[in-house]
Amino acid sequence: MSASMSRERFIHRASIVTLALTSFAAGVASLIARLGPVRHPLDLTLAPAMFLVYIGLLIALVRWPSRVGGIMRTALIAALIALIAPAWFYTLQATFTPNLQLIDNYPPISSLLLVLVVMAMIHLPTRQGVAIVLLGWLLVALPVLVYLFTHPSELRTPRGADLLMTYGPVFILFFALLPVQRGLTSRIQRLVSEQARMETMVNRDPLTGLYNRRFCERVLEDLLSRHVPAGVIMFDMDRFKAINDTHGHPVGDRVLQRVAERCQQLLRKNECLARWGGEEFLIVVPNVAAPALHALAERLRKSIGELSIEPVPLVNASVGITLIQDGDSMGTILQRVDQALYRAKKHGGNVVES
Structure with a gap:
């Protein structure tokens, strides 16, 4: 098996797992939004919409495996939208609504930004991956962090500290791992290529190539x-x-x-x-x-x-x-x-x- 075939198979399997898990997470989020004591219209519409989108992408990937690149880019765009919309909506709502705290209303989606980083690591070239990750942080994490630093009382709460850690040090750690992951991927590809070459030497006749x-x-x-x-x-x-x-x-x-x-x-x-x-x-x-x-x-x-x-x-x-x-x-x-x-x-x- 050639190195390119091995990588394609890995990417296809990783994409199926990613879409399946994301669909499951969106389904759980939809259920939580409906069963919660306070039902926000954005939560009631965005999570089910993402569930349908990712289920559709999963079906498309199973049916057309050769289109994995376009399907996963669509998944990345959908993930960005699913993160950006609540980040700005709830931040602006808390900023301009008296006695309303962001930590009480912000949905549990902060870890999804890390999932976006992982998806970019696997499915995008280095430059595109870095650009998407930075864009995601600027549009998702930055408004939340600015709000928290301008509202110290919320920053000192457990929920505020959790958001700060996820969108701050933890994200920076993941971002720093992006070039490391690229280096490891390149090394693995060389090893797979060498393995394929050795298998060819072992299994092929040198004169005829049979x-x-x-x-x-x-x-x-x-x-x-x-x-x-x-x-x-x-x-x-x-x-x-x-x-x-x-x-x-x-x-x-x-x-x-x-x-x-x-x-x-x-x-x-x-x-x-x-x-x-x-x-x-x-x-x-x-x-x-x-x-x-x-x-x-x-x-x-x-x-x-x-x-x-x-x-x-x-x-x-x-x-x-x-x-x-x-x-x-x-x-x-x-x-x-x-x-x-x-x-x-x-x-x-x-x-x-x-």
């Missing part, structure tokens, strides 16, 4: 353990030793590379093609019936025979096929397909035998 025998055996063992119906194709290049002896090993290597390229073009992604050894190749085909397996083997044989590889006048392959049967082990399967290949060779080559 999977090697070790990897194909693992695929076959996995299908057997899960009792997945499958077929196996083994083919061997006819008179390949003569090609090497007549034209040299570089030409023989080019023949193997061209054959590998042609076969890959005819196979689907879930069909494992491996260089089994020398001029011998093995293909594992999941969920296939006997007629379809034979037809695929014939297409491969004919396609190989149509290759034009100078200075080799003719390239052919003998093909053996078999289906996995009840009670089979990897040994019995390989023995049976090898015997089918032997019969194809015995009949003069360039044929398919089962």
Whole structure:
């Protein structure tokens, strides 16, 4: 698996978890607003609206995973709106309404600003993430902090101290962690890339770029353990030793590379093609019936025979096929397909035998 694929999978899973948890939080906030002793119109409308928005985004992400970037940017904008609206509404209300304290009316949303920071860390490039986080702090935290510092009696209360810590030191700590997180992410991506490169070296044949025998055996063992119906194709290049002896090993290597390229073009992604050894190749085909397996083997044989590889006048392959049967082990399967290949060779080559 490539580094980019690993990162995309991580981001997709993290996005689903984020939207699910945010939807749950919005749902709980909606319930609290309805059951509370004092029902503010903003709380009764904003929290349910955010619940519907995030549920909709979650459904969209599950249905269209390739649109994760746009969906999560929409989620960030919605989160900003959900934070900015109550911050300014309740701050201005407390400022201009006599005997009304902000600490008594401000909803428990201060920690959501930290969630916004985390979302920006995961889903935005460094500059955009920093810009969104700073914008969020200026529009959400700053008006609350200004109000508290101008009303010391509220600042000294437990609720005031909680808001001060969340929008002050705790936020600064999270913000300081943003470049650290970017550095860790970059390092993790390099490690994943190196792991992918090492896996390629372990599982791939260096000449043809196909999977090697070790990897194909693992695929076959996995299908057997899960009792997945499958077929196996083994083919061997006819008179390949003569090609090497007549034209040299570089030409023989080019023949193997061209054959590998042609076969890959005819196979689907879930069909494992491996260089089994020398001029011998093995293909594992999941969920296939006997007629379809034979037809695929014939297409491969004919396609190989149509290759034009100078200075080799003719390239052919003998093909053996078999289906996995009840009670089979990897040994019995390989023995049976090898015997089918032997019969194809015995009949003069360039044929398919089962």
